[in-house]
Amino acid sequence: MMDTSHITADLIKSMGMFLPETTLIVTFLLTMIFDMVSKKSKQIAFYTAMVGLIITGIFLFQQTGLSYKGFANLLVIDSYGQFFKFIILISSILVIIFSYFSDELQSAHSKLGEYYTLIIGMTFGMFLLVGSSNLIMIYVSIEIMSISSYILAGYTKEVKRASEASLKYVIFGAVSSGIMIYGISILFGLTGSLNLFEINQFLSSNKVDTLPLLLGGLMILSGFGYKISAVPFHFWTPDVYEGAPITITAYLSVASKAAGFAVMMRYFKTAFYGPIIGSADAWNLLGNIDWHYVIAVLAVLTMTLGNLGALWQDNMKRMLAYSSIAHAGYLLMAVSVMNDNGVSAVLIYFFFYMLMNLGAFFVVQLISNKLKSENSEDYSGLGYRSPVLAVCLVVFLISLTGLPPTAGFIGKLYVFTAVLKSGYVWLAIVGVLNSVVSLYYYVKVIRNMYLRDVDSKESKLVYSPVTIAIVLMLAIPTLLFGMFFTPIVDWANYSAHIFLGN
Amino acid sequence: MEIGLTHYLFISAILFSLGLYGIITRKHAIMVLMGLELVLNAANINFIAFARFGGMNIEGHIAAIFVIILAAAEAAVALAIVLNIYQNFRHVNIDEVDNLKG
Numbered sequence: 019m020m021d022t023s024h025i026t027a028d029l030i031k032s033m034g035m036f037l038p039e040t041t042l043i044v045t046f047l048l049t050m051i052f053d054m055v056s057k058k059s060k061q062i063a064f065y066t067a068m069v070g071l072i073i074t075g076i077f078l079f080q081q082t083g084l085s086y087k088g089f090a091n092l093l094v095i096d097s098y099g100q101f102f103k104f105i106i107l108i109s110s111i112l113v114i115i116f117s118y119f120s121d122e123l124q125s126a127h128s129k130l131g132e133y134y135t136l137i138i139g140m141t142f143g144m145f146l147l148v149g150s151s152n153l154i155m156i157y158v159s160i161e162i163m164s165i166s167s168y169i170l171a172g173y174t175k176e177v178k179r180a181s182e183a184s185l186k187y188v189i190f191g192a193v194s195s196g197i198m199i200y201g202i203s204i205l206f207g208l209t210g211s212l213n214l215f216e217i218n219q220f221l222s223s224n225k226v227d228t229l230p231l232l233l234g235g236l237m238i239l240s241g242f243g244y245k246i247s248a249v250p251f252h253f254w255t256p257d258v259y260e261g262a263p264i265t266i267t268a269y270l271s272v273a274s275k276a277a278g279f280a281v282m283m284r285y286f287k288t289a290f291y292g293p294i295i296g297s298a299d300a301w302n303l304l305g306n307i308d309w310h311y312v313i314a315v316l317a318v319l320t321m322t323l324g325n326l327g328a329l330w331q332d333n334m335k336r337m338l339a340y341s342s343i344a345h346a347g348y349l350l351m352a353v354s355v356m357n358d359n360g361v362s363a364v365l366i367y368f369f370f371y372m373l374m375n376l377g378a379f380f381v382v383q384l385i386s387n388k389l390k391s392e393n394s395e396d397y398s399g400l401g402y403r404s405p406v407l408a409v410c411l412v413v414f415l416i417s418l419t420g421l422p423p424t425a426g427f428i429g430k431l432y433v434f435t436a437v438l439k440s441g442y443v444w445l446a447i448v449g450v451l452n453s454v455v456s457l458y459y460y461v462k463v464i465r466n467m468y469l470r471d472v473d474s475k476e477s478k479l480v481y482s483p484v485t486i487a488i489v490l491m492l493a494i495p496t497l498l499f500g501m502f503f504t505p506i507v508d509w510a511n512y513s514a515h516i517f518l519g520n
Numbered sequence: 521m522e523i524g525l526t527h528y529l530f531i532s533a534i535l536f537s538l539g540l541y542g543i544i545t546r547k548h549a550i551m552v553l554m555g556l557e558l559v560l561n562a563a564n565i566n567f568i569a570f571a572r573f574g575g576m577n578i579e580g581h582i583a584a585i586f587v588i589i590l591a592a593a594e595a596a597v598a599l600a601i602v603l604n605i606y607q608n609f610r611h612v613n614i615d616e617v618d619n620l621k622g
Contacts, residue, residue: 207529207574
């Protein structure tokens with residue numbers, strides 16, 4: 019009989035560290051049950067989901083400073099994961115609030131119980147993904163979040179473009195995760211383990227063939243690339259972002275990207291990190307493959323195609339979709355340097371990206387509630403019809419371009435600094451040129467709002483004070499963090515060390 | 521002739537390629553999903569073969585079970601979405617579902 023007492027002890031200890039995720043599961047069930055039981059209240063699922071997410075946040079906050087490998091090395095709990103979990107949690111809360119004010123969701127359905135349930139399910143998948151340190155665990159969590167998001171993308175199922183979006187999403191998603199699991203099986207055969215720590219040990223003590231390692235690694239990378247919509251795995255992004263409900267588009271562009279980046283960096287650092295030789299700055303990668311260049315090339319392609327694609331777009335959602343591809347490119351640039359500076363730049367950038375991107379999508383959603391249009395040509399004269407919203411949209415767009423004095427500038431500054439410090443001057447130049455290109459399509463919207471239809475006879479758009487307050491809650495930090503960014507930078511620097519279990 | 525690891529790997533590589541070929545060339549949504557099943561099962565054969573011949577631990581078998589379960593869940597959702605496409609478009613030809621572009 020095997021002695022299982024240490025396994026039990028590990029499980030009990032791990033369950034204690036698993037409180038945020040447990041809360042999410044309980045919320046998931048309660049949202050469903052309350053929605054079925056309650057006949058009267060239309061918004062009961064909304065309130066349950068909000069309360070659940072806030073309690074999750076409290077438990078998550080309590081994990082500050084912990085570093086632990088739980089569940090027989092399946093999950094890692096560390097401050098790096100905590101940072102990403104906070105980004106995911108905040109964007110989930112904001113997206114649920116956005117859904118409350120979304121006309122396209124609220125008018126089409128009498129009840130939105132499943133909608134909120136699925137968002138909680140997706141959040142749960144992303145929480146797991148951020149902490150995964152086992153390849154099967156990564157695959158399972160990617161599927162948990164993907165399957166929820168396939169349904170959410172087509173939630174307004176009588177709308178033609180939403181059903182088309184979810185079809186494209188499910189096919190691209192399933193294919194790339196299929197390729198990923200094949201890559202995982204190759205890596206498993208090569209190293210004899212699915213655990214990232216054991217793969218690392220095997221790679222550092224044995225010599226492996228380069229070709230299968232490259233093949234398996236690239237196949238796994240395609241799974242991550244699809245989640246963060248990096249070129250050449252980006253084809254679904256514009257179509258899905260345009261077709262899905264705006265709230266879900268906003269969610270996909272921030273939270274699922276955050277989870278994708280989190281797991282990608284953890285995978286590279288945990289599995290391929292070797293003992294440090296020479297300079298302590300860069301991670302020394304195992305296995306004779308220069309992943310720096312692979313990712314740098316991906317970054318250049320992603321930035322350039324994203325920005326060039328965005329130039330021709332009139333639909334705001336589609337434009338923001340291409341812009342989110344471009345932003346994935348800037349972030350990949352910081353990943354490609356593969357050192358702790360790069361990681362902390364990604365964390366800083368992501369925090370600001372969350373604020374500005376969610377803000378921009380919320381303004382687009384509010385305008386489309388009234389105008390029934392997402393076309394940027396219809397935004398003409400908006401600066402006079404709805405002054406507050408227009409000013410806020412200008413703040414978000416300037417921040418997305420990366421101009422001072424907004425938070426986006428600070429994010430880009432840290433990314434470029436990390437790239438330059440590692441000596442990739444050509445990469446930084448491509449990044450700066452791309453930022454210049456992006457100015458064109460962001461400013462086009464601002465021009466439509468302020469320089470067209472100046473003496474518009476159209477009536478003013480009236481919004482409730484609550485919605486205006488939410489927009490301001492996102493716009494003011496975007497400006498403030500452009501000047502007082504030290505707290506976020508300190509937090510990111512503290513969280514940038516991925517726990518390796520020693 | 522002894523059947524060994526290489527044979528299984530060949531089979532799985534062929535299956536993977538056929539699945540990918542099917543996904544790329546087929547227009548019918550159901551056929552694309554069938555190609556996808558081939559890709560996933562190719563990975564399963566790899567897992568089992570490595571676990572059996574590589575002298576490795578039980579992890580390979582467990583991985584295969586997880587893949588089977590997730591493939592079923594994914595197929596269920598994908599079929600529901602295809603059904604919804606049929607209700608909106610009256611066909612399930614992926615090439616002709618192209619209202620979104622640009």
